[in-house]
Each structure stands twice: as structure tokens, then as C-alpha cells.
Amino acid sequence: MRGAARLGRLLTPHGEVETPVFMPVGTVASVKGVSQDILEDLGVQILLGNTYHLYLRPGVEQVRKLGGLHKFMAWPRAILTDSGGFQVFSLNELRKVTEDGVTFRSHLNGSSHVFTPESAMAAQIGLGADIIMAFDECTEHPADRTRVQQSMELTLRWAARSKKYFEDHKHEVPWANVPSAEAEQQVPRSARNDKSLEGATQSLFGIVQGGMDLALRKESAERTIEIGFPGYAIGGLSVGEARTLTREVVESTIQHLPADKPRYLMGVGTPEEIVEYANLGIDMMDCVLPTRAARHGLLFTSEGKISIKQARYITDEGPLDPKCGCKVCSRYSRAYLRHLYASNEVLAQVLNTVHNLTYYLDLMRTVRHSIALG
Numbered sequence: 001m002r003g004a005a006r007l008g009r010l011l012t013p014h015g016e017v018e019t020p021v022f023m024p025v026g027t028v029a030s031v032k033g034v035s036q037d038i039l040e041d042l043g044v045q046i047l048l049g050n051t052y053h054l055y056l057r058p059g060v061e062q063v064r065k066l067g068g069l070h071k072f073m074a075w076p077r078a079i080l081t082d083s084g085g086f087q088v089f090s091l092n093e094l095r096k097v098t099e100d101g102v103t104f105r106s107h108l109n110g111s112s113h114v115f116t117p118e119s120a121m122a123a124q125i126g127l128g129a130d131i132i133m134a135f136d137e138c139t140e141h142p143a144d145r146t147r148v149q150q151s152m153e154l155t156l157r158w159a160a161r162s163k164k165y166f167e168d169h170k171h172e173v174p175w176a177n178v179p180s181a182e183a184e185q186q187v188p189r190s191a192r193n194d195k196s197l198e199g200a201t202q203s204l205f206g207i208v209q210g211g212m213d214l215a216l217r218k219e220s221a222e223r224t225i226e227i228g229f230p231g232y233a234i235g236g237l238s239v240g241e242a243r244t245l246t247r248e249v250v251e252s253t254i255q256h257l258p259a260d261k262p263r264y265l266m267g268v269g270t271p272e273e274i275v276e277y278a279n280l281g282i283d284m285m286d287c288v289l290p291t292r293a294a295r296h297g298l299l300f301t302s303e304g305k306i307s308i309k310q311a312r313y314i315t316d317e318g319p320l321d322p323k324c325g326c327k328v329c330s331r332y333s334r335a336y337l338r339h340l341y342a343s344n345e346v347l348a349q350v351l352n353t354v355h356n357l358t359y360y361l362d363l364m365r366t367v368r369h370s371i372a373l374g
């Protein structure tokens with residue numbers, strides 16, 4: 001079945017996740033514009049949180065004291081955090097990379113910070129997501145082969161350090177030692193999980209790098225597998241390369257990943273792309289596109305992409321997407337959504353995001369259904 005679409009179930013301490021799955025991005029412990037009860041109603045099984053942002057605000061220690069991310073944000077289902085590496089590379093022009101780690105400045109107040117594999121693991125253990133990511137260097141594009149190779153080697157050394165720190169400290173996850181009776185009392189009803197968390201731990205995934213070089217991708221995959229992780233991500237894509245190249249790298253790299261472990265493609269993509277990658281055998285994807293586009297009035301529909309700000313919708317009484325069953329499409333007209341957007345109403349962001357997320361989640365449900373039917 002290598003290289004082919006497959007159905008799966010990720011068993012996490014906070015519930016099962018059916019794959020292939022699309023994970024909405026909740027950057028600062030919030031999917032912008034949408035509350036957790038709505039996310040539950042939409043059928044979101046797993047959310048992504050960004051370690052970089054949460055580390056800077058409200059701070060890992062603050063979240064840890066409040067019981068970890070699940071309890072803090074009242075989200076009882078699964079969470080994945082990234083390692084912070086990608087944000088450090090994409091948001092910080094003044095970053096300095098050494099063997100030990102990365103020095104960077106906060107985009108909030110300019111203060112200086114250091115992420116090392118060890119501190120990135122400590123942060124992710126403190127936040128307490130179900131799935132956490134090894135600290136890696138996201139290689140810039142374009143880059144020459146020597147640079148890509150050196151960067152890949154650094155990521156491999158950091159992967160081994162990430163794993164070592166994780167193995168030594170994984171018992172420190174905030175929800176690991178909470179007796180269930182106490183948890184029952186402290187956790188709001190909505191955030192309760194029936195399953196006992198005793199004995200449960202986080203899963204640390206490795207990340208394959210190697211730029212756009214297929215041979216280096218293969219080597220990175222093989223050597224990351226040698227270190228040994230319960231799941232593998234393909235990182236370092238969507239960094240400005242052509243989409244055809246992204247696809248080529250994914251299709252090639254996937255051949256070198258074990259068939260019996262989850263495969264996570266980081267930071268993609270458009271609706272067409274997530275379907276395509278699921279068909280190639282990717283199990284997990286995340287992207288800010290549906291939520292970010294929604295806030296800019298760009299909506300994905302069965303009839304193509306719509307820019308709701310356009311004047312042509314001023315008197316359009318029809319639903320946003322006649323084929324969508326979401327609460328927005330079944331209740332409001334394009335004319336009303338256009339008015340909300342033009343008036344800069346907060347509700348525009350909420351409704352647009354609900355629809356776009358529904359579109360992505362429905363797409364993945366359809367993909368899973370098609371795979372089930374063969």
C-alpha cells in the first residue's frame with residue numbers, strides 16, 4: 001500500500017482521530033473567530049497549536065500551572081503542537097543559528113530568546129499536547145546542496161537530542177500525574193475526558209528535511225527512522241517553491257516512510273492539494289489557509305473560490321454554497337455575508353471561518369469515504 005491513500009486511526013490520550021485528517025490551526029490556543037463548542041460541532045478531532053506563540057504569550061509556565069493546553073483552552077480532544085522552529089525561521093529576520101539552537105527576538109516586544117532541542121521539548125511537554133514535534137531547522141529555499149545537507153545534518157542531530165530530552169522528561173506532562181478524581185472536579189464539564197489519562201504520555205514525531213533534493217530527503221527519512229519515532233512529518237515545504245515541486249518532493253519522500261506509522265505533511269495546502277496529498281498516502285495535514293482566507297473574505301465553495309466582498313453579491317439572495325450543509329450556508333444569504341464583510345463586522349469573520357472549516361473538514365470526510373469504498 002505504499003504511496004497509496006489509506007485510512008487510519010490515531011489513538012491519542014485525548015481521543016481518537018480518523019485519518020486522513022485536516023487539523024485547523026489554533027495559533028495562540030484559539031482558532032481565530034471560532035469558539036471551541038463550534039469546533040466540536042464541526043467535528044474537529046484534533047487542533048494544532050503553535051509553540052512559538054504560546055511560549056511568548058501567555059508563556060509555557062502559565063499554561064502548565066493551569067493544567068496544560070487542553071484544560072486551559074477547554075478543549076477535550078486531541079492537540080498537536082509544532083516545535084516552534086518554523087515560526088522562528090519565518091517570523092525572525094534576526095535569528096542566529098548555532099549547533100546548540102536558535103537565538104531569536106520576540107515579534108511582540110523585541111526581547112531575546114533561545115530555542116534549543118531541549119528547551120523546545122520542555123516547552124511542548126509543559127503545554128501538554130498529545131502529539132509534539134522534534135525541533136528542526138526549516139531550510140530556506142532556494143539553497144545550494146551543501147547548505148541543504150548541512151541543515152539536514154543539524155536537524156538530525158537536533159532530532160536525537162529532542163528524543164533524548166523527551167524520553168527523560170515525558171512524565172512531566174501536566175495531565176500525566178493528575179489523579180482522575182481531582183481532574184473531574186477541576187476540569188469544566190465540556191473539557192472532561194471519559195478516558196483515564198493515567199499512564200498516558202505524549203507522542204514525539206520526527207521531521208524529515210532535505211530541501212528540494214530527493215536524495216537528501218531519502219537520507220533524512222532513513223536516518224530519522226533510525227533514531228526512531230512513532231510518527232514522521234515532512235517539513236521544509238511550502239517555503240516559496242513551485243507547487244509542482246512540493247508534490248514531487250512529497251511523492252518521493254513518502255516512499256521512504258514506514259507504512260505502519262502516521263505521516264504528517266506540515267503546512268499545506270489548498271483544497272485541491274490536501275485531497276491530492278491524502279491520495280498519495282499522507283495522513284495528517286494542517287494549514288492556516290481556510291481560516292486566514294475566511295478573514296479576508298475568501299471562501300471555498302463547491303463552485304470554486306468566492307471573494308464575498310465583490311459588489312456582485314450585494315443583492316444575491318442565494319446561499320454561499322448550495323451544496324454545503326453548514327449552519328452559515330443553511331441560514332444566511334450571500335448578500336448578508338457581503339454586507340457583514342463590507343461593514344467590517346466581527347460576525348463576518350466568525351461565519352466565514354465556520355464555512356471554510358466546514359468545507360475543509362467535509363472534503364476530508366469525502367476522501368475518507370472514498371478510500372473506504374476503495
Ligand SMILES: [Zn+2]
Pocket residue numbers: 320321324325326327328329330355358
Ligand atoms: Zn457552508
